[in-house]
Amino acid sequence: MADVKEYTYTEVAEHTDRSDLFMVIHEKVYQCAQFMDEHPGGEEVLMDVGGKDATEAFEDVGHSEEARELLEKMFVGNLKRGAGDAPAKSTAAQSSTKAQQAGGSNLAVIVALIAVLAFVAFKFTQ
Numbered sequence: 079m080a081d082v083k084e085y086t087y088t089e090v091a092e093h094t095d096r097s098d099l100f101m102v103i104h105e106k107v108y109q110c111a112q113f114m115d116e117h118p119g120g121e122e123v124l125m126d127v128g129g130k131d132a133t134e135a136f137e138d139v140g141h142s143e144e145a146r147e148l149l150e151k152m153f154v155g156n157l158k159r160g161a162g163d164a165p166a167k168s169t170a171a172q173s174s175t176k177a178q179q180a181g182g183s184n185l186a187v188i189v190a191l192i193a194v195l196a197f198v199a200f201k202f203t204q
Contacts, residue, residue, distance in 0.1 A: 087102075090130075099124060101124070107155045
């Protein structure tokens, strides 16, 4: 298998032209210039995140499985993080999972509290 090229944030940031547009999504680097005319959201959306980490913007929109498959065709390498680089951006999927987990534990507390109150009310009404 061929070695996958690694790009630094500095290298990604150099590719911000309409004819040469890189972006980072989930620590992978994509060349999106060839998709500029086909993007349903328009070229401005892509240009706004060109040369940057677009993970959050990509996930916030809720792209389809087809869009994710198209993205794989634009893959050019992996992001190589440096010591001074910002940490990886949180994704909507991760945030959603955390929110669901928090919601689940909150629900358990509420159910337990209702059960205790029902028991106390039952004991006092006898």
